[in-house]
Amino acid sequence: MRANLEQQVENFRERCRAAGLSLTHQREIIYRAVLESREHPSPEIIYEKVKALIPAISLATVYKNIHTFIDAGLLREVTLHHGSLRLEANLSEHHHLVCVRCKAIVDLDESDVAPVHLKRRPPAGFRITRASVEFRGLCAACAKSSKLTAQS
Amino acid sequence: MRANLEQQVENFRERCRAAGLSLTHQREIIYRAVLESREHPSPEIIYEKVKALIPAISLATVYKNIHTFIDAGLLREVTLHHGSLRLEANLSEHHHLVCVRCKAIVDLDESDVAPVHLKRRPPAGFRITRASVEFRGLCAACAKSSKLTAQS
DNA sequence: GACATTTTGATAGTAATTATCGTTAAATAG
DNA sequence: CTATTTAACGATAATTACTATCAAAATGTC
Ligand SMILES: [Mn+2]
Ligand SMILES: [Mn+2]
Ligand SMILES: [Zn+2]
Ligand SMILES: [Zn+2]
Numbered sequence: 327m328r329a330n331l332e333q334q335v336e337n338f339r340e341r342c343r344a345a346g347l348s349l350t351h352q353r354e355i356i357y358r359a360v361l362e363s364r365e366h367p368s369p370e371i372i373y374e375k376v377k378a379l380i381p382a383i384s385l386a387t388v389y390k391n392i393h394t395f396i397d398a399g400l401l402r403e404v405t406l407h408h409g410s411l412r413l414e415a416n417l418s419e420h421h422h423l424v425c426v427r428c429k430a431i432v433d434l435d436e437s438d439v440a441p442v443h444l445k446r447r448p449p450a451g452f453r454i455t456r457a458s459v460e461f462r463g464l465c466a467a468c469a470k471s472s473k474l475t476a477q478s
Numbered sequence: 479m480r481a482n483l484e485q486q487v488e489n490f491r492e493r494c495r496a497a498g499l500s501l502t503h504q505r506e507i508i509y510r511a512v513l514e515s516r517e518h519p520s521p522e523i524i525y526e527k528v529k530a531l532i533p534a535i536s537l538a539t540v541y542k543n544i545h546t547f548i549d550a551g552l553l554r555e556v557t558l559h560h561g562s563l564r565l566e567a568n569l570s571e572h573h574h575l576v577c578v579r580c581k582a583i584v585d586l587d588e589s590d591v592a593p594v595h596l597k598r599r600p601p602a603g604f605r606i607t608r609a610s611v612e613f614r615g616l617c618a619a620c621a622k623s624s625k626l627t628a629q630s
Numbered sequence: 631g632a633c634a635t636t637t638t639g640a641t642a643g644t645a646a647t648t649a650t651c652g653t654t655a656a657a658t659a660g
Numbered sequence: 661c662t663a664t665t666t667a668a669c670g671a672t673a674a675t676t677a678c679t680a681t682c683a684a685a686a687t688g689t690c
Contacts, residue, residue: 334567347636347637348635348686348688349687351686352637353637360566361567363565366583369677370677382638384640385678386641389677392563399569400567402569403564403565404565404583405557407557407560408561408564408677410520410521410522411646411647412555412556412557413512413515413524413553415509415515415553423601431518432601439595439596440592440593440595442591444586445589448615450617451621452575452577452615452618454575455578455615456614457612458611458614459609459610459612460610460611461600461604461606461608462608462609462610463605463606463607463608464604465602466603469603499667499668500655500667500668501656501657502667502669503655504669520646521647534670538647538648538649538670538672539668541646541648560646561676563677563678
């Protein structure tokens with residue numbers, strides 16, 4: 327499941343070529359920085375790490391490449407809703423259906439999903455208070471208007 | 479599961495009193511606006527809805543009260559990571575453990591979780607491409623430093 | 631290596647959110 | 661019911677995260 331680093335970097339180079347992306351020094355360093363991070367880093371964190379290796383790098387370059395990589399399917403974003411706060415008053419346990427295109431969020435009742443549970447003990451003394459499932463996909467409207475555009 | 483509106487508003491009033499929060503006109507209108515929204519609205523959307531009823535309301539008031547409500551457990555945020563983009567290079571199907579306090583995200587292997595699946599047909603022609611579980615709770619470090627502060 | 635095309639770095643600009651502060655409304659005491 | 665205290669509000673400046681612009685530099689192709 328966890329291929330070795332150089333193998334993943336080689337795969338990265340191939341996918342860049344396939345996607346017609348120039349293989350720049352910056353790109354490889356940025357990609358490696360994410361690859362080596364276990365903590366699901368923010369662009370700022372990546373910027374700090376990359377700056378240690380390429381002091382002259384611009385924050386804009388980091389952001390631009392992160393988006394390039396996401397579009398090419400080389401990286402993924404943890405949540406589709408980092409753009410702004412999204413609220414709900416429904417405090418009952420339930421799940422969500424999210425459209426990767428328009429970001430719509432639809433509630434799914436708890437009873438509509440097979441019970442989720444962690445088989446192993448949570449790592450490192452973590453106390454779990456709730457669990458919910460996020461189903462990602464395309465809503466009907468978006469599916470109609472787009473016939474496959476590299477999606478997470 | 480879906481109590482009637484006025485009942486929920488009455489519950490809201492009680493919880494405000496219990497939490498020592500003044501019952502202002504603005505608060506009730508804001509809370510109702512979220513309660514009546516099925517679409518997991520952003521603060522801007524709530525602001526627009528509320529403005530129709532209280533034209534002089536300030537956007538800052540909407541934001542402040544939303545946070546007051548979240549802190550009091552009256553509302554919940556859909557994602558704990560709306561502050562900034564969080565990345566991952568792990569493209570395999572897996573799940574997450576998230577600390578509600580420090581926002582740390584830890585990977586859980588797919589094999590550690592009972593298989594998730596939707597029992598019913600997805601509503602309205604939604605095409606699901608992937609599903610992942612988010613377990614929320616407190617990491618060991620945060621559990622140590624906080625003995626219960628109203629958490630989602 | 632020369633040329634066309636991308637990408638980069640610097641920086642100005644924008645969107646979402648938060649802080650500040652003087653004014654107003656809610657809660658409480660009398 | 662009125663006065664007083666305290667919490668909340670509205671206007672707006674400030675901050676944070678991100679995006680657009682554009683001239684200079686690096687890539688890829690022949
Ligand atoms: Mn919901
Ligand atoms: Mn992950
Ligand atoms: Zn959609
Ligand atoms: Zn924590």
